[in-house]
Amino acid sequence: SDGRDELDFLIKQSIRASKTVEREIQRLNRIENYRKEFIGDISHELKTPIFAIQGFIETLLNGAIDDDGVNRKFLKKAMRNVNRLIYLTKDLMEISKLETGELKSDVQDIYLRNVIKEVVENLQYKAKKEDVSLQFEDFSKSVLVNADRNQIKQVLINLIENAIKYNEPGGSVTVGAKSFSKDEDRMLVYVEDTGIGINQQFIDRVTERFFRVDKSRSREKGGTGLGLAIVKHIMEAHGEEFFIESTPDIGSTFSFTLSKVDRTSAAAEVED
Ligand code: ADP
Numbered sequence: 001s002d003g004r005d006e007l008d009f010l011i012k013q014s015i016r017a018s019k020t021v022e023r024e025i026q027r028l029n030r031i032e033n034y035r036k037e038f039i040g041d042i043s044h045e046l047k048t049p050i051f052a053i054q055g056f057i058e059t060l061l062n063g064a065i066d067d068d069g070v071n072r073k074f075l076k077k078a079m080r081n082v083n084r085l086i087y088l089t090k091d092l093m094e095i096s097k098l099e100t101g102e103l104k105s106d107v108q109d110i111y112l113r114n115v116i117k118e119v120v121e122n123l124q125y126k127a128k129k130e131d132v133s134l135q136f137e138d139f140s141k142s143v144l145v146n147a148d149r150n151q152i153k154q155v156l157i158n159l160i161e162n163a164i165k166y167n168e169p170g171g172s173v174t175v176g177a178k179s180f181s182k183d184e185d186r187m188l189v190y191v192e193d194t195g196i197g198i199n200q201q202f203i204d205r206v207t208e209r210f211f212r213v214d215k216s217r218s219r220e221k222g223g224t225g226l227g228l229a230i231v232k233h234i235m236e237a238h239g240e241e242f243f244i245e246s247t248p249d250i251g252s253t254f255s256f257t258l259s260k261v262d263r264t265s266a267a268a269e270v271e272d
Contacts, residue, residue: 049081091226098233105148105237109261112143119156131169137176144261151234158227159191159254165221167195190255197248207232
C-alpha cells in the first residue's frame, strides 16, 4: 500500500543520512588524530634542541662562563641548536600551510633551464664545503613549463641539499631535465647522486614527515626530517609525479615531472 512505500522511503532516507553522518565523524576523527600525531611529533622534535640549549646555558651560568677554554665553545653549541629550531620552525610553517591548503600554487609559464641553473649555482658553495661536485647537465634553453617558480625552487633546493648531505667526500650530484619518456608533453627533472643510497624497505617512508633513515646523520647535517614531505606536497599540489630510485652504497635519483607549455603561449619570464 501507499503507507508502506512511504515508510520504506523514510527508513531508507534516514539510513542514508546516518551513513553520511558516520562518514563525516570518521573524517573528523582522522583529522583530529592527524593533528594530535603532528603535535606529538613536533613536541618531540623541539625537545632535543631546547634541552641542549638549556644545558649549555646552565653550564655557563654555573661557572664555565669564566673559563676561556670552553665558554665560546658552549655558546657556539647553543647557537647551533638555536639555528636548528629556526630551520624547524620555517619548515613547520611551510608544511602546515601546504597541508591546510592555505598555500596555493601560483602557476606560471617558466623557463625550466633558468630555474635549475639558478638553484645549482646558489648551492655550489655547500657542495664545495662537503667536497662533493655539483653539476648542471645542460638541456634546451627554450623549454617552458607550467609551475610555481618559488615552489619548484624549494623542491630543487631540498633535493640537491639532500644529495649533498647524504653523499661521501669526493662524490657527485648531477641535476638536469629531459623529456619524460612516457609522456611527450612533460619533462622529467632529476637530481642524481653517488651518495649513501636508501635501503629498499625505507624508500616509501622517506617522504613521511620526521622520518629519517639515520637520525644522527640527519641532525648533524642540520636536517629537520621535513624536506621530502614538503617536496611531496608541492608535487601533489601541481598534479605532477615524484619518483625515488636508490641503491645502498651506489646512490639515489630523485625525479619529478613538469608539464610543458606550448611555445606559442605568452611567456611570463624572459629567456637568459
Ligand atoms: P632530513 O632533514 O632528515 O634530510 P628529508 O625529509 O629531506 O629530511 O629526508 C628524509 C630522510 O631520507 C633523510 O633523513 C635520509 O635518511 C633520507 N634521504 C633523503 N635524501 C637522500 C639521499 N639523496 N640519499 C640518501 N638518503 C636520503
